[in-house]
Amino acid sequence: MRPKSGKTLCLGLIVCIVGVLAIVLPLALLPPVETAQDDDKPTFTLANYLEGTYFPQSFSMSWISDDEYIFRNSSGAIYRKKLPLLDENLFIPSMVNATINFVSPSKGYTLLQTSRKKGWRHSYTADYQVFDIINQEIIDAFLPQTIQYIAWSSKDALAYVLKNNIYLKHTVNGTAVPITTSGEENLIFNGIPDWLYEEEIFSSNVAMWWSPDGGHLAFAQFNETGVECIEYSWYGEEQYPKTISIPYPKSGTNLPKVTLFVVNVSNPDTHQKIEPPDNLADKDHYLSAVTWVNETRLCVQWMPRHQNVSYLAFCDFNSNIWKCPKYGPSKPYFGPNNTEYYRVLPNEQGYNHVHRIKSPEDSQLLTNGSWEVMAIVFVTANNLYYISNQNQTFPGTSHLYKYYISNQNQTIPGTSHLYKIFDYTKNPKISCVTCNLKIKRCQYYNAYFSLKGTYFKLLCSGPGVPMETLHHANSELEILEDNKELEKKLDELQMPIVKYHSLRMHGFDLWYQLILPPNLNKNDKHPLLLEVYGGPGSRKVSYEFKMDWATYLASTERVIVARFDGRGTAYRGNKLMHAIYRRLGTFEVEDQISVAREFSKWNYVDEDRIAIWGWSYGGYLTSMVLGAGSGVFKCGIAVAPVSSWMYYDAAYTERYMGLPTPDDNKEAYESSTVMSRAANFSTVQYLLVHGTADDNVHFQQSAHISKSLVEKGVEFSAMWYTDKDHGLSDLAHNHLYIHLSHFLEQCFDLPPNP
Structure with a gap:
């Protein structure tokens, strides 16, 4: 049960204060x-x-490099736009009916998705074909039907999940090699989460992760042995209803057993297991996050069943063995040197703020005040960007901000702006990126960065009519969607x-x-x-x-x-x-x-x-x-x-x-x-x-x-x-x-x- 706009409760000391209603x-x-x-x-x-009739329009785009994005025009064709000059050219013709989220890292291929069928909240199955963008033709990649998940590596290899097993294709027209063979419906899930992990832990349909260089593939396996199933009738159109069965652990019952593996794609028969911390190994626990730091370092987060603490393991690849000697707090965002990371954690007063962490013993609070950082959205060599409600006195704001904070003691709980931290070695200097852009129209923002963070799209979601703009540093490059027609209609x-x-x-x-x-x-x-x-x-x-x-x-x-x-x-x-x-x-x-x-x-x-x-x-x-x-x-x-x-x-x-x-x-x-x-x-x-x-x-x-x-x-x-x-x-x-x-x-x- 995950709200659209919310966050996970960070467990700690419980304080109960009873008062009276005031004015x-x-x-x-x-x-x-x-x-x-x-x-x-x-x-x-x-x-x-x-x-x-009066719903706002949105601009669907996908970053394919640090200075290029693709988008679909009104005729259904996909165009590529080059920044900062905004040069535009046809990328994929409209008759192909491509999905813009499946372009390969080399930009030479894209996956064409058809026959999509919904699973649970995030999951689905679909059929795929490979389209050669350079030659503008569909090529025979011998992909099976009803794939549960598929992902490109940085070298244009493909990994996909079929019937709960993972398969690897080193090239688009190469032979598929099985990574796992243990997959079984409602019993063993490889590379995709079971119901519980999809809904409550990962919030996605993904449970396998390519390393940045495409040399390794990490994947989770979920074993439902002992997990009871929920069953309900599917009435359909047949004479007799079907019974749908889903492994679904309810409170106090058996949990799925999770195991994390890493595969060297040049030798896919060998799976190396990443062990959880010793104090969790023999107890019920969760795998809560997997992040590649670089080609040879993997960051893994574990939690006990109560989820009142998290353990962060840094796993290094040495002598063909993955070793995980360090444990610390939860999901990180890494800086370019890969030796320190940034995490949103409570300060002493219980408000969530950005911390820079070099080790469990070396942590620095970068933001502070009686307001909250909602999320870190991007980290570059010089800047850390985050969403916060620190600008005014109402916590319901959620904007992309772009201005210097003059009074951090004022808090608007409903706001959400984008802030930037820089000069980490000195006293942190914070500027609001979005606070002064369109004050009356925009007080609720989110940001979507290009691959290296040079450019970003701002989505203003209110209180006025939503709009989307493209930015570089302090300048607005392009209005992607302004919903002018909707504004006119609302005036009537x-x-x-x-x-x-x-x-x-x-x-x-x-x-x-x-x-x-x-x-x-x-x-x-x-x-x-x-x-x-x-x-x-x-x-x-x-x-x-x-x-x-x-x-x-x-x-x-x-x-x-x-x-x-x-x-x-x-x-x-x-x-x-x-x-x-x-x-x-x-x-x-x-x-x-x-x-x-x-x-x-x-x-x-x-x-x-x-x-x-x-x-x-x-x-x-x-x-x-x-x-x-x-x-x-x-x-x-x-x-x-x-x-x-x-x-x-x-x-x-x-x-x-x-x-x-x-x-x-x-x-x-x-x-x-x-x-x-x-x-x-x-x-x-x-x-x-x-x-x-x-x-x-x-x-x-x-x-x-x-x-x-x-x-x-x-x-x-x-x-x-x-x-x-x-x-x-x-x-x-x-x-x-x-x-x-x-x-x-x-x-x-x-x-x-x-």
Whole structure:
């Protein structure tokens, strides 16, 4: 259960502070978002949302060298652009229908992908052909069908995974050589992760890594022996449903056994095993990161089952043996000399900052303050680039910054800017790359660097209409996408007004976002919908631009939509984030009730028409809030909710709850179920939604809620989506939001949506 925008909880000392609700504090430093609205303009309708009429365009590009990128034009052809002169030439014609992410390092070949079939969140299978870019023709590379993963080496060799085994092709038209033969469906995975590692550890479909010179291939093997499977029915079109079985370790059950190997591609029959640290070897553990430092040094990160500490091993290739003598903290970014690395770690006050580490005993804090570094994005010989919310006083920003910090004590939790550190041997000097570029439009950035970091693309995601630009040092080279047409179209709509404020609760300034109907009359009463997620290390309140269901509700139905980040959420320091460690379903539930109760006191909020809704962890939070019996909420919607942490995967659950054993945290597991609160649902209207083929939060979770509500005689509404997974995509998406809208119409007594 990984939020789109969030981070992993860094476990440590737990601090619990109980306080009282205080007054609303306006944020003075934010760009103005309130504008006059014309009542004669049309509103943003449900049909507009479902049809994507007002969604921003994006610019899809891929770096193929330090000064070249490729992109697809409107006709489908792929062009190559050379920097800094922006010279452009045809790279791959449109009739080839190539994917821009599969160009070989030599730029002589590209892979053509067809018959792509979705697996889990990141994984898929596909068929591939090799296209010769120089001769502009497809060549016969004898690649099999239904490949699970494929990757180029720096020398244009290919490694791919088929039926859980790895194969090597030294040249594109050479014979495939098997690297492994042990692969077996649902039992042994080579070079690709199993479900648990794909979802919770690697967040990708990749478990093999080429060395920079293409001479070695590291790969992970996952053995599912002893791991129990989740099974669910796939109804399809046949007379009898199929049974889908996936190895899925739930909390307290057996984990997959992971092994890391390195293969010399000139002698692929010999596999050298990389051992975990001695104190983990005989215990349950995870392989959490693999990074090639150079051609003969591999950096490997391991974690124990509780994930409360990490071990970093530097493995050197000496005399045909890989030796891993050093252990330290977690995933690094290496400098050009490969003798030191950079890592985001908590400072003494519990805020995440950049550290330079030469050894476990030699660590230097490069950034500091009561704000957080969210991620290091690139390291060059002279500069280290990172994303941070240090610029203002609101933690929901996430921009690419380009300016010198004059006051690092001010923090905007919703911001995210790109910063640059240089002159490491002296006092670090920090400049913001993006802070002053487009202040009103852009306060939420990300950056994508060329292969050596000379150029970078900036993606501005809000609060204004998103745009993408290309940069070199301090200069903007090119506007890649400005969404001017969308800006013009939005000027013709009655758009909601978005505001940000904070509440003082339990010793913290906790931030919320209000999406208000246009031309709000504060003498009128409006229904309010609280949109929640609330999982550990997540964030809902930010400057990201959205044209979503909430936009429709505020614009057309005149519903106030609120988002709130309570205890347990990210980018405000570990004291706030760790508040719900080992106690999921407690403080984050209390905080949502408290903020809704505060909203209910406002003159323009109808205290009798307050609702809550969420998806995944948000569905769990919604259900726990409604089950608390607070009397604040009239109705709520839970989509694909967790109902008991005993039913969710081990890696996520144990990271935040520990083990469900009497000597660890069994009592917290038992007290945090939705089912234990079933009787209190009799006072609210409840809509429960789930896909029957959800491989992440299993249908079992909602089935148990349904069972408990029936046993308590509670009436509720439910909607099951046959053969749909956790995302409820395609036709189910539109059906879902129409259904949710009708539910709110009934709950809030709104006029029917035409």
